[in-house]
Amino acid sequence: MQKATSLLLLGSLFGALIYSVSASYNRKQTYDNQVVIRCSSISRVQYQTISTQPGVDIWAIKKDQIDVRVSRENMMWLRQLGVHCTMLHDSVEQLVQKFEQKLTVKQEWFEEYHKYDDIIKWYEELADQYSNIVTYYPTIGKSYEGRDMPAVHITGSTAPNTFKMYFQCQIHAREWISGAVCGYIVNYLLENYGNNEDVTKLLDSLEFIFIPFVNPDGYAYTWSNDRLWRKNRRPGTPCDGVDLNRNYDDHWSENGSSNNPCSETYHGTGPESEPETQNTANYFKNQNAIIGAIDWHSYGQLILRPYGWTSEDSPDEPRLKAIGDEMRDLIIDVHDEYYTSQKGIGLYPTTGTASDWFYSDNANLNNGDYRAAGITIELRDNGQSGFLLPPDQIIPNGEEIIPAVMYYANNLLENPLKMV
Ligand SMILES: [Zn+2]
Known part of the structure; x- marks a missing residue:
């Protein structure tokens, strides 16, 4: 496969178009005969059947509508279930190729995506450059394949027990915008400390913790093999990978995940069975006091508050709803993009997720009287x-x-959630 740095389309090899985008991107998986369809008015029972079916890959969920990647054969299977769907992308292969043509080498860091090794180097350099407010921990533990999972702490405060904000990124391998936006937030905080009054004030009274890679193996695999890989890289029979966002110790294996290793929502062999989940959960529990925690995903433009596992309101529902709704309004003011603010469950349950766990008693046992306002954000776009x-x-x-x-952090700093 190609290794040259060039902007040119090199040509066709064994039927697959190969683009040279950077020295490091190299795709082996092809997606011939696959489509993305948008299905609406899905009942909970239908959702349970669809979401646990191997070969059926749910890309996004919004209200009672889902985007699903399937083979053309599986479209028939969905039709037989009585599900109504329309075509969103009639060739996944072409969609991926179109994306690959845009992976050119640019001058500015945030004008392109980067591979794992380069992102690690970027964080190390930032930590050196801003050593007055950054503490860089090269690893909170190793991934299944032995990659480091770093943590980046940012604060101007020297007070003991400074409140903390915990953001974790790239838990799902293919959601590249998650890691990119986390890097963007880090860079924004660092560049503006000492220059922007709001950022300076916030960082002088709060500590941000970023985990840039919850799933470094999966991310590396999206650069080397399969751009659309979601899970971690735990080898399995007959299929590889555990969905880390179904592997946390909160209502694990209840009906919002799958026990089939070939499902995209396979929850693993037990709660925190995966090193990546264990590392992040242990790290989280050893901090105090975390008052806010965001798990960054794409796509669908959603701000999801607890719970994902039940439609019951959380004890902090009015407060969390107000926070999510205000975040939505602030987002739309910038580029007119609409994000929906809602409970994680929407219509369909998800269990063993990071953001429900952040908010749970399990996560907050050592958090003083405080409870982390765990949320999930689904970034751009709408499909x-x-x-x-x-x-x-x-x-x-x-x-x-x-x-x-900024609003989320300030609001919680002024009035952190308490355990009840
Ligand atoms: Zn995700």
Whole structure:
């Protein structure tokens, strides 16, 4: 496979178009005969059947509508279930190729996506440059394949027990915008400390913790083999990978996940069975006091508050709803992009997720009287490009999220959630 750095389309090899985008991107998986369809009015029972079916890959969920990647054969299977769907992308292969043509080498860091090794180097350099407010921990533990999972702490405060904000990124491998926007937020905080009054004030009274890679193996695999890989890289029979966002110790294996290793929502052999889940959960529990925690995903433009596992309201529902709704309003003011603010469950349950766990008693046992306001954010877009979000959307997506992040942090700092 090609290794040259060039902007040119090199040609066709064994039927697969190969683009040279950077020295490091190299795809082996092809997606011939696959489509993305948008299905509506799905009942909970139908959702349970669809979401646990191997070969059926749910890309996004909104209200009672889902985007699903399937083979053309599986479209028939859905039709037999009585599900109504329309075509969103009639060739996944072409959608991926279109994205790959945009992976050119640019001058500015945030104008392109980067591979794992380069992102690690970027964080190390930032930590050196801003050593007055950054503490860089090279690893909170190793991934299944032995990659480091770093943590980046940012604060101007020297007071003991400074409140903390915990953001984790790239838990789902193919959601590249997640890691890119996390980097954008880090960079924004660092560049503005000492220059922007709001950022300076916030960082002088709060500590941000970023985990740039919850799933480093999966992310590396999306650069080397399969751009649309979601899970971690735990080998399995007959299929590889555990969905880390179904592997946390909160209502694990209840009906919002799958026990089939070939499902995209396979929850693993037990709660925290995966090193990546264990590392992040242990790290979280050893901090105090975390008052806010965001798990960054794409796509669908959603701000999801507890719970994902039940439609019952959380004890903090009025407060969390107000926070989510205000974040939505702040986001729309920037580039006119609408994000829906809602409970995680929407219509369909998800169990063993990071953000429900952040909010749970399990996560907050050592958190003093405080409870982390765990939320999930689904970044751009609404399905036009899906996971294949062009790199020229990194900066606008970062820009529109900043006021919401500042608001979330300030609001919780002023009035942290308490255990009841
Ligand atoms: Zn995700």
